[in-house]
Amino acid sequence: MKKEPFVTKGQLDEIVKTYPTPFHLYDEKGIRANAKAVKEAFAWNQGFKEYFAVKATPNPFLINILKEYGCGCDCSSMTELMLADALHFSGEDIMFSSNATPASEFQFANSIGAIINLDDFTHIDFLEKTIGHIPETISCRYNPGGVFKISNSIMDNPGDAKYGFTTEQLFEGFKVLKEKGAKHFGIHAFLASNTVTNEYYPTLAKTLFEVAVKLKEETGADIRFINLSGGIGIPYRPDQEPNDIYAIGEGVRKVYEEVLVPAGMGDVAIYTELGRFMMGPYGCLVTTAIHEKHTHKEYIGCDACAVNLMRPAMYGAYHHITVMGKENDVCDHKYDITGSLCENNDKFAIDRMLPKIDIGDLLVLHDTGAHGFSMGYNYNGKLKSAEILLKEDGTAQLIRRAETPEDYFATFDCFDILKDMKRG
Numbered sequence: 001m002k003k004e005p006f007v008t009k010g011q012l013d014e015i016v017k018t019y020p021t022p023f024h025l026y027d028e029k030g031i032r033a034n035a036k037a038v039k040e041a042f043a044w045n046q047g048f049k050e051y052f053a054v055k056a057t058p059n060p061f062l063i064n065i066l067k068e069y070g071c072g073c074d075c076s077s078m079t080e081l082m083l084a085d086a087l088h089f090s091g092e093d094i095m096f097s098s099n100a101t102p103a104s105e106f107q108f109a110n111s112i113g114a115i116i117n118l119d120d121f122t123h124i125d126f127l128e129k130t131i132g133h134i135p136e137t138i139s140c141r142y143n144p145g146g147v148f149k150i151s152n153s154i155m156d157n158p159g160d161a162k163y164g165f166t167t168e169q170l171f172e173g174f175k176v177l178k179e180k181g182a183k184h185f186g187i188h189a190f191l192a193s194n195t196v197t198n199e200y201y202p203t204l205a206k207t208l209f210e211v212a213v214k215l216k217e218e219t220g221a222d223i224r225f226i227n228l229s230g231g232i233g234i235p236y237r238p239d240q241e242p243n244d245i246y247a248i249g250e251g252v253r254k255v256y257e258e259v260l261v262p263a264g265m266g267d268v269a270i271y272t273e274l275g276r277f278m279m280g281p282y283g284c285l286v287t288t289a290i291h292e293k294h295t296h297k298e299y300i301g302c303d304a305c306a307v308n309l310m311r312p313a314m315y316g317a318y319h320h321i322t323v324m325g326k327e328n329d330v331c332d333h334k335y336d337i338t339g340s341l342c343e344n345n346d347k348f349a350i351d352r353m354l355p356k357i358d359i360g361d362l363l364v365l366h367d368t369g370a371h372g373f374s375m376g377y378n379y380n381g382k383l384k385s386a387e388i389l390l391k392e393d394g395t396a397q398l399i400r401r402a403e404t405p406e407d408y409f410a411t412f413d414c415f416d417i418l419k420d421m422k423r424g
């Protein structure tokens with residue numbers, strides 16, 4: 001499928017008059033349409049709830065849009081919990097799925113009434129010691145080990161992942177939690193990441209539903225929800241077929257009716273913790289070509305770098321690039337598109353065929369709406385960019401200002417560096 005930006009060149013030319021590149025731009029219309037589709041796809045399930053994985057895009061303006069569609073927050077750290085709390089998400093609208101969890105985070109999660117999703121058997125005792133009791137509602141993260149397959153193709157390798165209880169630990173854990181006062185239970189698993197197939201959720205659901213039935217039989221636990229977590233992917237590459245969330249919802253419904261309903265568990269709620277699927281396609285990184293370099297290869301140097309988008313450097317991830325205004329030109333130039341870090345993996349694309357790029361051209365890096373800005377860092381003293389929302393009416397709203405040197409130096413407050421710099 002041809003990948004087209006959600007923003008026009010005309011709109012961008014206007015936006016850059018006020019907000020200099022680089023910045024992340026988000027598409028309100030796309031976010032809303034997708035959130036509505038997710039809600040509809042699972043409307044067959046009474047208790048369905050999507051807990052947006054805050055780590056994907058921790059921006060209050062964007063999270064508030066999702067809130068309108070009934071989404072909660074899935075948090076993994078203290079600051080993410082604080083953000084959800086500040087946005088007035090109430091108790092059960094917050095899922096706390098963390099690992100190697102500090103005591104202070106369990107304490108805070110408990111104090112705001114979040115649902116705690118335990119990552120490990122030993123966390124049962126740790127949590128009890130930390131908060132003085134076991135909450136009435138508790139969830140456990142399951143890791144069946146081995147490899148995760150869909151019709152013989154290996155999707156991911158849970159046996160190698162640090163997360164979750166083994167099958168034995170899960171059964172033992174439910175018994176222990178029940179003895180310690182837990183009344184309502186949830187089961188969670190995240191077994192494959194960025195899956196671009198409608199089969200992932202239904203396959204995962206089958207595994208979890210079967211375990212849930214056994215857990216209920218063997219431990220008598222009252223299982224209230226099954227959390228399919230994240231993992232539904234997006235087509236980063238033009239040749240990938242996008243997931244169909246309606247087909248996914250129907251696939252899960254089919255297994256639900258096959259496995260849970262006959263076991264008398266037709267009232268179990270389905271939860272999800274999608275991050276990438278909720279936001280990925282509805283964000284892009286906008287950057288300007290500021291240099292061209294002709295050495296052993298042809299390079300285009302941008303004003304954005306890996307600090308703004310780490311996925312290519314970290315995973316070798318593909319992000320499609322559109323040269324604005326040259327959408328229909330032939331891609332007859334082979335470029336490495338680079339940032340300015342003193343680090344050779346700071347390349348957004350390697351040997352990418354693109355139209356001829358001129359200095360000053362605006363480049364749009366697609367699909368940066370999840371795990372894009374949020375993975376940013378400050379290497380080389382680079383500052384984080386602004387985030388801007390392209391609203392449904394076509395206007396732009398600044399939803400996070402760009403970092404300034406003052407922000408960067410703020411943690412050196414004991415040295416008063418800024419005062420000295422201004423004097424100098």
Ligand SMILES: *Cc1c(COP(=O)(O)O)cnc(C)c1O
Binds near residue numbers: 074229275
């Ligand atoms: C990262 C994460 C998610 C979101 O994953 P996506 O691939 O962005 O959907 C959900 N749940 C947990 C526990 C995670 O760590």
